[in-house]
Amino acid sequence: MTTHSRHRPLLLAAALLLLASPLQPGKALAEGREAAQRQQAEAMAKLSSQQRQEYFAARRELEQRQSSQRQEALKETEGCVMKARDVPAVERCQKQFIRKGKETRRSQMNQLAELQRRYNLPGWGAERGAEKDGSQKPGKGKADNNKGA
Numbered sequence: 001m002t003t004h005s006r007h008r009p010l011l012l013a014a015a016l017l018l019l020a021s022p023l024q025p026g027k028a029l030a031e032g033r034e035a036a037q038r039q040q041a042e043a044m045a046k047l048s049s050q051q052r053q054e055y056f057a058a059r060r061e062l063e064q065r066q067s068s069q070r071q072e073a074l075k076e077t078e079g080c081v082m083k084a085r086d087v088p089a090v091e092r093c094q095k096q097f098i099r100k101g102k103e104t105r106r107s108q109m110n111q112l113a114e115l116q117r118r119y120n121l122p123g124w125g126a127e128r129g130a131e132k133d134g135s136q137k138p139g140k141g142k143a144d145n146n147k148g149a
Helices: 003-020 025-046 049-083 087-118 127-133
Strands: none
Touching: 049 087
């Protein structure tokens, strides 16, 4: 009996298991997303009308700051590229833009996570950034709803 023929029953069994198993990662992701949305809705429903207004006012302010930072980074990159005399200089501009963008996103995710903690809300998309930084997950901290937004 050859090596291939000895392993054939195992390969067939493995193939059948794969075909028969309910591998539906899309469904699992959708269910997880729905569960997270439900948690978010429940947490938001617990806030008073005043707290909701303050939260969204703070979110708008955060979004406006982020937009201004992106515009400023674009202007800086434009100035850098306009002064560049060769390909390596343009590449340095690109690398600087990417590095600053990563730093800015990290800072923005931390700010959003802090806002969510302040209102005891589960992460609305920020938990991955917080976990990467090793900081506490949003929504797990103590609510401090008396702070100004």
